[in-house]
Amino acid sequence: MIHPQTKLKWVSNEIGYGVFATTLIPKGTAVYVRDALEITIGRDAPLAMNPTYSEIIRKYSYIDAKGNYVLSWDHGRFVNHCCFPNTITTGYGFEIAIRDIQPGEEITDDYGLFNLDEDIPLSCDKGNCRGMARACDFDANVERWDGIVREALTHFYLVDQPLLGFFEASALKLLNQYIETGSTYQSVGLQKFVEGSTPPPPSSELRFKKERKISAERSE
Ligand SMILES: [Zn+2]
Secondary structure, eight states, X not given: OBOSXXXXXXXXXXXXXXXXXXXXXXXXXXXXXXXXXXEEEOTTOHHHHOHHHHHHHHHHEEEOTTSOEEEOSSGGXXXXXXXXXXXXXXXXXXXXXXXXXXXXXXXXXXXXXSOOSSOEEOOOSOTTOOSEEOTXXXXXXXXXXXXXXXXHHTTGGGSOOTTGGGSOHHHXXXXXXXXXXXXXXXXXXXXXXOTTOOOOOOHHHHHHHHXXXXXXXXXX
């Protein structure tokens, strides 16, 4: 779900629609969250290979850490790329404003984080536009993105969070844990899909499994 104070607007024939802020969205605000209504399409699902649908799916969805396509049910699917975006994907299932977004400003993110199947030519109207979004952008940028996300997270509870009620409980728990203690940060890198591997579970799941193992040993 995209932030409620946004609207869809036609940008140009080349770009199509974009999503624009209708109010000031301060740095640290969750601008998108993967809520329970988002449509998940399996990577190898027949639907994703059906030529009638595959082009739409590829155009409007991103690929999550498990390799599934995630298609937004609302106008979040029209957010455009910018090499200097004002939001970035986090390791907590949401995108965060990394600076104040002014009323009327377009909401943008970096497609380099979307586990791209193929290179996407870019035209983001910036002098230092990198020209192409590639799958390898992930590794090249993850450390820099983590630094930016950590800094933006220091503002998280200082600003209004209209999407907070849509966070997944386990992700919110991990986020609060990080904000309160500074430990167990969930890297942006957790969003990376690696073909043929299962992503590591979030640290709370790891701990849960460890605790379960200990209690199982005790009961033996
Ligand atoms: Zn660019």
